[in-house]
Amino acid sequence: MPDTYDQGNDLTDYWNAVRTGNSRAYAQIHGQLHPVLYRYAFAMLGDEELAQDVVQELFIHIWFKKEKIGALQNVRAFFFTALRRRALNQLRGLRHLQVLTPAAPDIEFSAEDIVIGQEQQAALQRQISHYLNQLPKRQKEVIFLRFYEELPYAEVAAIMKVNYQSVINLAHKAITQLRAQIGKLPFWWLFLSVLLNNL
């Protein structure tokens, strides 16, 4: 399985140390995973404070459960999965309480997330982030995990608790749709994007 993002493996040694109660090793894991997990939590919850809280509580919870959890094959995927469950519970909780508010937010991309060519062109960035946000939730999540965080497909599948082929299908659908929508954009933009893909 080709893998472009494999720091995940370094963490196994740290995790084994953590299992013996080594909090310095846990600090290493936290240092590597906090930014990634925080971004994911923020994309799902849309609130900085809430995202920071969820990630902190996750690390605290896992520390006290470390003996029970035991050995891990992919430490990063494990944290991602646990975080996803937590964030979803959080959203369910919010939805339950806010009786009249619209459905809970899912992953939301912003214009600053998008790069086109050398310069960032505000209008296009906005247009593309708009297209992205129109995608069904699960397609968006695949795009986020695979192309934003650049996790391998196998890990994305593990995090989303679906099989490998389903993730591929979701990504394929999302990309096909994005291409079709972006295809409707003016010609000069297509030129830029072709240029970019061939870099």
Next chain:
Amino acid sequence: MDDQFSPQEPERPPFRFHRQEVPEAKTAASWQHIASRIAGKKAGTGRRRVWTALAAVVIVPVMAYASYFIYCHIVAGSTREFRTAYGEIKRVVLPDSSVVFLNANSTLRVPVEWDPEKDRSVWLDGEGYFEVSKKTGARNARFTVHTPAIDVEVLGTKFNVNMLGRRTTVSLKEGKVQATARAPISKGKSVFMMKPGDEVLVEKDFSQLKEAINTELIADWRNHRYHFDNTSMADISDLILNKFGYEVVILTPEIAQRTISGDLYAEDIGQLSRALSITMNINIETKDEQMLFSVKD
């Protein structure tokens, strides 16, 4: 940019992402918090944790109440007190012509002297609905309602404050208020800028914001109306104990699991008891200071 994908993998989207950097300070702050929470477990196991827990459970609320009462006593010499008995509702007009409706079993302390140039403060225990007049004094004279759990700072408006059991809620009907929890909050925010239809709830170290509640129903107790929406028996019991002084005793355990939805009109405990017994199809017997709930045979 030459990522290698296995053949069956779809291509990339026709653009790239720019990953937002998470500031290092944020990661550091996160670890600091985690480290403080996971430390100590290994060292002074049992006792230390018990003390920490005790400190959180006992000292925090005690301090909050203590500071509230000390505050009240300091100003007691110069305050006027309005009280309502069980089942009683009172309308109080404040010197600045703001109006407060006091629900049953509540106390409102108001300073005897009002300096229109200065901030206005009142102290509430129980439940009250406030219609605060647009300040007549200095431009920035604020109006603040203090309770043991929350301070509500007001900017010309109508809102309800209710302390029921361990919960304090602030519901805003019109205008703008800022609600600030007095004790440290570990779950949720401690300061809320509220807009109409917002309801803030504080219970111990937990806070929560409900949005878009029906503002028509705020403080409808002034019209002797009770609105229940999937309300638990525990909440009903709290209400009856708090507003009417009767302890609810549930003789048939099955009733404790029920929830009630709907609107009831009741001017006194007798009417409330009858309304509840009809809507829930149960027997309610009132004895001394107790109400006994049981299923009909």
